[in-house]
Amino acid sequence: MNERNNGRRAVRIDATGLYYRDLNQLVREAISGGARRIELEGVMGQRYIGTNVYECPDLGDVEIHIHGVPGNDLGAFLNGPRIVVYGSAQDGCGNTMNAGEIVVHGRAGDIAGFSARGGRILVRESAGYRVGIHMKEYGPHKPVLVIGGSTQDFLGEYMAGGVIIVLGLGIDGPHRAALVGTGMHGGAIYIRGEFDRDRVGKEVGIVDPDAADMAEVEEHVRAYTDNFGGSAEEIIAGPFSKLYPKHLRPYGRLYAY
Amino acid sequence: MALACFKLPEFLVERDYDKCINCRVCERQCGWEVHSYDEEVDKMFADTEKCVGCQRCAVMCPTGALVISPHPGRYREHGNWTQEHLRDAIRQSETGGVVLAGSGNDKDYPVYWDKLLLNASQVTNPSIDPLREPMELRTYLGAKPESIEVRDGKLVSQLPPQVQVETPILFSALSYGAISFQAQEALARAAAELGILYNTGEGGLHHDLYRYRGNTIVQVASGRFGVDPDYLNAARIVEIKIGQGAKPGIGGHLPGEKVVGEVSVTRMIPAGTDAISPAPQHDIYSIEDLSMLIYALKEATNYQKPVSVKIAAVHNVAAIATGMVRAGADIIALDGFRGGTGAAPKIIRDNVGIPIEFALAAVDTRLRQEGIRNRASIIAGGGFRNSADVIKAIALGADAVYIGTAALVAMGCTLCQKCYTGICNWGITTQNPYLAKRLNPEIATERLVNLVTGWSHEIKEMLGGLGVNSIESLRGNRLHLRGIGLTHGELETLGVRMVGQ
Numbered sequence: 215m216n217e218r219n220n221g222r223r224a225v226r227i228d229a230t231g232l233y234y235r236d237l238n239q240l241v242r243e244a245i246s247g248g249a250r251r252i253e254l255e256g257v258m259g260q261r262y263i264g265t266n267v268y269e270c271p272d273l274g275d276v277e278i279h280i281h282g283v284p285g286n287d288l289g290a291f292l293n294g295p296r297i298v299v300y301g302s303a304q305d306g307c308g309n310t311m312n313a314g315e316i317v318v319h320g321r322a323g324d325i326a327g328f329s330a331r332g333g334r335i336l337v338r339e340s341a342g343y344r345v346g347i348h349m350k351e352y353g354p355h356k357p358v359l360v361i362g363g364s365t366q367d368f369l370g371e372y373m374a375g376g377v378i379i380v381l382g383l384g385i386d387g388p389h390r391a392a393l394v395g396t397g398m399h400g401g402a403i404y405i406r407g408e409f410d411r412d413r414v415g416k417e418v419g420i421v422d423p424d425a426a427d428m429a430e431v432e433e434h435v436r437a438y439t440d441n442f443g444g445s446a447e448e449i450i451a452g453p454f455s456k457l458y459p460k461h462l463r464p465y466g467r468l469y470a471y
Numbered sequence: 472m473a474l475a476c477f478k479l480p481e482f483l484v485e486r487d488y489d490k491c492i493n494c495r496v497c498e499r500q501c502g503w504e505v506h507s508y509d510e511e512v513d514k515m516f517a518d519t520e521k522c523v524g525c526q527r528c529a530v531m532c533p534t535g536a537l538v539i540s541p542h543p544g545r546y547r548e549h550g551n552w553t554q555e556h557l558r559d560a561i562r563q564s565e566t567g568g569v570v571l572a573g574s575g576n577d578k579d580y581p582v583y584w585d586k587l588l589l590n591a592s593q594v595t596n597p598s599i600d601p602l603r604e605p606m607e608l609r610t611y612l613g614a615k616p617e618s619i620e621v622r623d624g625k626l627v628s629q630l631p632p633q634v635q636v637e638t639p640i641l642f643s644a645l646s647y648g649a650i651s652f653q654a655q656e657a658l659a660r661a662a663a664e665l666g667i668l669y670n671t672g673e674g675g676l677h678h679d680l681y682r683y684r685g686n687t688i689v690q691v692a693s694g695r696f697g698v699d700p701d702y703l704n705a706a707r708i709v710e711i712k713i714g715q716g717a718k719p720g721i722g723g724h725l726p727g728e729k730v731v732g733e734v735s736v737t738r739m740i741p742a743g744t745d746a747i748s749p750a751p752q753h754d755i756y757s758i759e760d761l762s763m764l765i766y767a768l769k770e771a772t773n774y775q776k777p778v779s780v781k782i783a784a785v786h787n788v789a790a791i792a793t794g795m796v797r798a799g800a801d802i803i804a805l806d807g808f809r810g811g812t813g814a815a816p817k818i819i820r821d822n823v824g825i826p827i828e829f830a831l832a833a834v835d836t837r838l839r840q841e842g843i844r845n846r847a848s849i850i851a852g853g854g855f856r857n858s859a860d861v862i863k864a865i866a867l868g869a870d871a872v873y874i875g876t877a878a879l880v881a882m883g884c885t886l887c888q889k890c891y892t893g894i895c896n897w898g899i900t901t902q903n904p905y906l907a908k909r910l911n912p913e914i915a916t917e918r919l920v921n922l923v924t925g926w927s928h929e930i931k932e933m934l935g936g937l938g939v940n941s942i943e944s945l946r947g948n949r950l951h952l953r954g955i956g957l958t959h960g961e962l963e964t965l966g967v968r969m970v971g972q
Contacts, residue, residue, distance in 0.1 A: 238770060261763070262770040268700040269773070290767040293700045306754055306763065312699045325754050329695040331739060347753045348694065352739040372749050374740060400744055463727045463745045469816075469891075470568030 225249040230256035234285065238266045241278065245270040245295075250277065257282035259304075264289040264297050264314075274313070286323075289316050292333060305342070308335045312355065317441050322361075330357035330376065334434070337361050338442045340385070344368045349401060351375030360434050362442065367392045370457070371415070374400040379434055381449055382407035394418065395457050399464050403457040404431050406449065414457060417464045423456040477561050482524040483542045484517035490536035491515055497528035497537060502894040502906050525887035527896035559817070572817035573890030573900065575717055575809045575854060575876060576824075582809075583828035583961075584860045588970060590951045592938035599940050601931035607941035608927055610639045610871055612708065613777040614801040615845040631801060632777050634707045636871065637666030638927040639942060640861060642919075643806075643852045643873030644690055644712065644781070646674025648725050648734045648746065649813035649890070651907035654882060654899045657915035659683035664920050670873070673712060673723075673748060675737035676702050688779070691768065693722055694748035696738040700771055708802065709768050710779040711761070713752070716810025716853040719783030719824045722750040723814070729893055729902050762798035769799070777801035777848075784808060784830030784853065785823075789837035796838060796847045804873065805830050807853025811876040813900055814891030827853040828867065832965045835868025835947055844947075858926035862933050867965070868947040881922040882915045 225244040229237050237260045244252055245267050254263070257280050264278055265287065273294030280288075280299045287306040289297050292314045302320030310329045317336045324342035327335050332355035340363030347368065349357050357376035364385045370378050373395060380403070382389060388408035395403055396415030404423060411420060423431065432450050439446040484505060493515055497506040503521045506528060508514070522539060529537045546557050559570050592598040599606070613633040620628045642662055647655045649672065656679070662669040663686045670688040671680075675697020680687070684705040691698050692712035703709055714720065725738075725746035735742040755761050765778045779802035780795045782788070792803050807827025812820065831851045838844040851864045852873030861872050876886070883897035890900035898910030934942065937951055945951060953970040954962045962969055 235770075242773075262767055265767060265770040266773055268704060268771060286763055287767045291698075291700055291703065291771045306767075309754055309767065310695050310698055328754050329698075331695075331699070344753050348747075348749060350695075350740055352735075352741065355739070368753075371753070372747055374744065374747070397747065397749075399747065400741070462743065465724050465745065465747070466726065468569055468724075469571050470562050470566040 223249050224251040224253065226253040226255065228255050229258070229260060229282070232260065234260035234262060238262055242267050242270065245273075245276055250275055252276070252278045254278065254280045255282070257284050257301075259283060259285040261285035262287050262290055264292050264295055267295065268293060289314065292316070302339075303337070307337075308333065308359075311335075311357070319442065321363075324366075326361075327357065327359040327378075330359070331355045332357050334358040334437070335360070336434075336438055336441055337363075338438075339363045341365045344371065346370045346373060346376075346378045346403075348372040348374060349376040349378070351401065358434055360438050362438065364389045365391050367394075368396070369394045370398060370401070370403045371395065372397040372399075373403070373459070376401045377430065377434070378403040379431055380405045381435070381438070383444070383449070395459075397464060398457070398459040399462055400459055402427070404454050405457065406452055406454050409455070417460055418457050419460045421456050421458065423454050427456055428454070477565075478520075478558060479544050479546065480520045480522065480542045481558075482519065482522040483540050483544075484519050484522050484528075485538045485540070486515060486517060487536045487538075488514070490534040492534055492536075494533060496531050496533060500527050500531045500896060502896050502901070502903065523887045523889045524885075525889070525896050526885050570817045571814050571891045572820050572888055573811075573813055573815075574886050574888040575811040576821050577886075577888070578821050580808075580826065582854070583826055583957075583965070584856075584863055586955050586957050587828075587863050587952050587965070587967065588955055589859070589862065589866075589933060589937065590953070591936040596938045598938050599935040601928075601935045604935075604940065606931040606934060607943070608638045608930060610636050610942060612636065612802055612848045612850070612870060614847055617845065632775055634668070634777060635666075636668060638923060638930070639865060639869075639871035640923050640926060641667050641688070641850065641871055641873050642669040642878050643810075643875035644670040644672035644688075644710070644715075645875060645878075646672030646690075646813075647677055647737055648674040648729055648902070650879075650900050651895075651898055651902065651910060652677060652679075652733060653907050653910040653912045654879075654915065656680065657882060657910070657912045657919060658878060659686065660912065660916040661919035661923070662686040664916065665923050667923065668707060670710065671697075671706075673697075674734070675739060676705055677733060677737045681705055690781075691764075692748055693750070693752040694746060696740060696746055696748075699739075703768065703771050703776075706772075706776060708777050708779050709772060710781055710802075710804065711752075711764060711768070711800075712781045713755070713761075714781070714783035714785075714806070715812060716783045716806030716808050716824055716827070717812030718815035718819050719785055719808075720750065721816070721819060722748040724748070726893075731902055734902060758794040758798050761795065761800075765799040779804050779850070781806060783810075783823075784825045784827055786825060788825070788830045789833040792834040793837055793841055793843065796843050800847050802848045802850060802870075803834065804850040804852065805834060806873070807831075807851070809854030810852055811879070812890075827851050827864070829964055831864060831867045831869055832949075836966055839947075858929035859933070861926060862930050862945070863952060865942060865945050866948055866951050867967075868949075870946065877922065878919055881918045882910065883918075 276295040290309040292311040305323035343366040395418035673692035689706035781804035808824030848870040851869040895901040
């Protein structure tokens with residue numbers, strides 16, 4: 215069904231009972247055909263939404279709204295579109311994404327933002343294990359991952375660039391993730407609220423964020439509250455800790471030459 | 472505190488001063504700074520301790536004045552404590568580090584290719600002369616359907632994506648960063664001329680090499696360096712790298728010194744930072760997870776390209792391979808323990824993994840037993856030295872082979888095994904512009920084309936001798952092989968009979 219929405223061509227697709235490959239093909243055809251806003255209804259576990267639209271024109275202008283629960287690897291290799299999920303995302307959300315935005319009105323599973331090089335992921339609630347592993351940045355590409363609640367272990371392991379912000383909203387007690395930032399050699403992790411400093415990786419330093427850091431945090435916190443509501447000021451009031459890599463080359467002295 | 476060095480030199484540099492003309496070529500050619508000229512006495516000198524035995528100076532010397540040989544000065548011989556064991560222990564006691572090595576496993580493990588012999592036609596079936604009759608080496612890589620439907624002489628079934636190569640010899644993964652741009656460009660150009668494929672490794676795809684997209688395999692490995700939709704869609708085949716024969720089970724650290732200039736641009740990471748590839752891909756902890764990435768890549772390339780999964784040959788390789796095929800891999804790349812590398816902990820290079828001969832035979836057998844051999848092509852790699860190794864691999868069940876070290880040798884490599892230092896007098900495994908520039912991509916391309924052309928001719932001759940006119944007819948036909956000097960267990964695993972039977 216085609217309709218106009220704020221001057222953008224909108225397409226509504228009923229995903230009920232559709233195999234993921236067929237659903238993604240419909241999305242691809244819709245965007246190739248000029249649709250700029252895709253409404254997916256009745257999504258239930260279909261994988262790789264937003265992955266196969268690579269060759270479509272003007273992807274930065276495309277929005278995909280997902281009603282229901284998308285499957286694994288939502289927006290894997292994403293390169294431009296904005297995806298909004300009215301529900302929770304499963305594992306691999308934003309896997310190796312390059313550009314675009316994923317907004318999740320719920321939770322995200324394991325490895326959200328894994329190896330991302332660009333774009334932004336906003337998760338209203340908490341996320342699973344191995345979140346943001348090996349995120350990296352390059353030139354204008356700088357990935358941002360904002361988690362409203364908390365995460366499980368291995369957050370930001372091997373992190374090489376980008377920003378992870380964990381807001382600690384609505385969690386009971388301190389953050390419990392262990393082995394945070396092990397092998398980290400780039401980027402920054404901002405954690406709001408209490409956490410056990412002995413549970414971060416040995417390659418990680420912890421400081422209070424400076425003004426420039428907080429300006430960056432504020433920008434993304436405002437994006438968070440713009441999408442999910444709440445008071446940006448209250449969140450920004452913190453307290454935040456900044457986790458940073460102590461060395462750009464954590465394993466530079468490991469070898470005998 | 473730097474500890475005193477107790478190491479003996481490994482090589483002896485001998486100069487025939489009657490021949491030496493003080494032209495200083497050796498000095499300019501050596502990135503290790505072995506040679507130097509003393510103006511006062513008008514004489515060349517050599518610092519033997521720095522020599523790695525790459526022979527660059529010896530072959531470049533216009534008067535043949537240099538001889539580089541293993542240093543005769545040795546620690547007292549010991550059957551258990553070889554010179555190498557002593558040297559490594561001394562090196563580690565000075566640094567506390569992990570001993571690195573380049574190249575492939577150089578230990579004296581049995582090479583099973585040398586214990587397999589090919590058949591030839593005599594009397595009862597005629598051999599074929601490839602100079603007079605057509606001989607088909609063309610190979611199609613990709614999953615084959617269970618059945619096909621032909622109507623009015625035309626194929627009506629839709630085939631999974633197939634990639635055509637003119638000879639079953641491909642260049643294995645050699646990343647830009649590990650090798651120089653000149654070396655990778657030569658591989659790409661040679662692949663284009665030969666109608667075969669080269670493999671980017673995990674170093675991204677340099678923008679100047681996008682023109683060879685028709686001959687490119689791109690790798691997606693644990694660091695995901697340079698991986699974006701442009702990169703994936705530039706390839707003929709997308710390869711997920713799980714493991715590598717030279718260092719099964721571990722990741723890689725490209726040191727920050729090598730992440731400079733265009734390497735940084737191509738890998739899409741800031742200059743000077745280590746490019747760390749974690750040991751596992753953290754989105755793959757199971758066969759189901761592997762399947763998830765395979766299909767993510769198929770979605771990202773709109774099901775236009777076969778997805779290959781490369782693993783190191785390890786003990787349970789057959790069971791792993793069947794899982795890979797069931798996970799949706801169109802191609803299985805197996806890398807035996809003799810496969811080369813730019814840098815690996817030597818202890819792993821020399822002690823982990825199994826020979827490709829057994830891995831290949833075991834995987835082909837298992838996939839046939841389970842009736843799924845058609846669902847994936849097999850590319851075998853890891854130590855192929857000549858065309859006989861290649862044809863024996865095809866007979867054991869490979870669709871094609873990967874050659875890495877052989878390609879480097881074609882470009883000038885003499886296996887000095889120092890790739891990890893970033894100094895390469897042959898201009899291959901270096902990012903030093905002065906050293907890299909000496910590798911002329913045009914000449915290197917020609918040498919690569921010559922090597923693969925020569926091997927292909929030899930394969931045609933051997934096929935003709937077997938009495939078959941197509942590589943297809945040999946694939947997995949182990950009756951063309953016989954084993955010599957092998958145990959019953961070895962023969963059974965390889966699925967070949969003993970000579971004379």
